[in-house]
Amino acid sequence: MTTGTGLAERIGIVACSAEGAALCYRTFCAEAAAILGPYAHPDVCLHGRSLACYVELLDQGDWEGVAGLMLSSAEALARAGADLLVCPDNTIHQALPLLRHRSPLPWLHIADVVADEATRRGYTRLGILGTQWLMEGSVYSTVLGSRGVSAVIPQLDDRGAIHTVIMDELVHGLVRQESLQRCQDAVLRLSDLGCEAVVLGCTELPLLLNDANTPLPTLDSTRLLARAAAVATCGLPHHVPPTPA
Numbered sequence: 025m026t027t028g029t030g031l032a033e034r035i036g037i038v039a040c041s042a043e044g045a046a047l048c049y050r051t052f053c054a055e056a057a058a059i060l061g062p063y064a065h066p067d068v069c070l071h072g073r074s075l076a077c078y079v080e081l082l083d084q085g086d087w088e089g090v091a092g093l094m095l096s097s098a099e100a101l102a103r104a105g106a107d108l109l110v111c112p113d114n115t116i117h118q119a120l121p122l123l124r125h126r127s128p129l130p131w132l133h134i135a136d137v138v139a140d141e142a143t144r145r146g147y148t149r150l151g152i153l154g155t156q157w158l159m160e161g162s163v164y165s166t167v168l169g170s171r172g173v174s175a176v177i178p179q180l181d182d183r184g185a186i187h188t189v190i191m192d193e194l195v196h197g198l199v200r201q202e203s204l205q206r207c208q209d210a211v212l213r214l215s216d217l218g219c220e221a222v223v224l225g226c227t228e229l230p231l232l233l234n235d236a237n238t239p240l241p242t243l244d245s246t247r248l249l250a251r252a253a254a255v256a257t258c259g260l261p262h263h264v265p266p267t268p269a
Contacts, residue, residue, distance in 0.1 A: 035253045036106030036129065038097040039072025040113035041195045044227025044246060048112035051250035056258050066257040069104040071097040075195065078116060082157050091122035102128040110134075110253050112246045114225045115158040135167035137252045138223055138245050142173055147221050149174045151214030151240065153207070153233075154225035156187035164225060176219050182210035194228035204232055211239045 035052065039045035049068060056065035073093045081089040094116060098109055109131045111117065117134055124131065142150060152164045152175050160183070165175040177183065189203040211222055211233075221241040224230055230244050 033257065034067040034069060034104075034106050034108075035257055036098070036101030036104065036109045037068065037070040038094055038101065038109055038111040038113075039070055040078055040111065040116055041075050041227055042072075043195055043197055043231065044112045045070060045072060047227065047230060047246050048110065048250045051247045052253050055251050055254035059254075060258055065254075067105070069101050069106045071100040071104070073097060078113075079191075082115065087119045088122060090116050090119040094119060095123045095126060098123070098127045098129060098131075108132065108253070108256055110249055112227045112249055114163060114227065114245055115155045115161070117163045118157070118161045132249060132252050132256065133167070134245050134249045135163050137248045138164070138225075138243050139167050139171045139173065140252075141243055141248055142168065142221070142223075143171055145221070145241075147173060149176060149219050150243070151176050151178070151211065151217070151219035151222040152225050153178070153186055153210070153222055153229055155190055156183050158225050159183050159186070164223060175223075176214060176217055178210045178214060182213065186210060189232070190226050190228055194226075194231050197231070199232055204237065207233055208237070208239060215240050 037045055037048055049070065052068065053065040057063060077093055078090060101109060106129060109129050114134055120131060120133065150168060150173060152159055159177040168175045178186065185206050189207060193200060193203060214222060219240060221243055223243045223245060224233055225245055227246050230246055233242060235242050
C-alpha cells in the first residue's frame with residue numbers, strides 16, 4: 025500500500041544477478057537510513073529467478089521469455105505486499121515494455137533514473153557500458169535520445185571484452201586488475217569520441233569502476249536506481265549526493 029503522502033511503503037526488487045541485487049538492496053537501505061535515521065528503512069521484498077534462466081533466453085534473443093520471468097517476479101512481489109518495483113539489471117529492461125501493461129505493480133525504469141541524473145548534470149553525450157546485449161540494445165539510446173542526450177557505445181572489440189569481464193568475472197564477484205585496465209582503456213576511447221561521462225549500465229560494473237579509477241565521470245545506474253527507490257518510499261531529497269559505497 026502507499027502512504028497518505030503518496031509514498032510507497034514497500035519496495036520490491038526484481039533480482040537477476042545476486043551481486044547486482046545485493047548492491048541495490050544495500051544501497052537502498054543506506055539511502056533510506058540517511059533520512060529516517062540509523063538502521064531505519066522501509067520494508068523491502070526481493071524475488072529472483074535463476075540467472076541461468078535469464079542468460080539462456082538472452083542468448084536466444086527471446087525477449088518475450090525474459091519478460092515472462094520478470095512478470096513472474098513482479099507477481100510474486102505483489103503477493104508479498106510490495107507497492108513499487110525496481111530491477112537493478114539494465115539488460116533485461118529491454119523486455120520491460122513487453123510486460124509493463126500486464127504488471128500488477130508500477131516500475132521505476134533504470135534508464136529514466138540515469139537520464140534524470142544526466143540532465144541534472146548537464147551531460148549531452150554519454151558512453152554506455154554494460155553487457156553486449158545492453159550496449160547493442162535500445163534501452164539507453166531510446167530513453168537518453170528522448171532527453172536530447174546522445175548514447176555512444178564502445179567499439180566492437182571493447183564491447184566483447186567488457187561483456188566477458190561482466191559475465192565471466194563480475195557476476196561471480198571477481199575483480200581483476202587486468203580487467204580494470206581493459207575497461208579503463210575502453211573508457212579512454214569513449215572520451216576520444218567526445219563522451220562527457222559513462223553510464224555504468226550493468227549492475228555489477230560498480231564492483232570494478234568508479235569515479236576514482238575511471239578516466240570519465242560515472243553514472244552508477246544501480247545506486248541511482250536504489251536512490252530513486254528511497255525517494256519514492258521516504259522522500260529523500262533528490263539533491264543530496266548519493267551515499268558513498
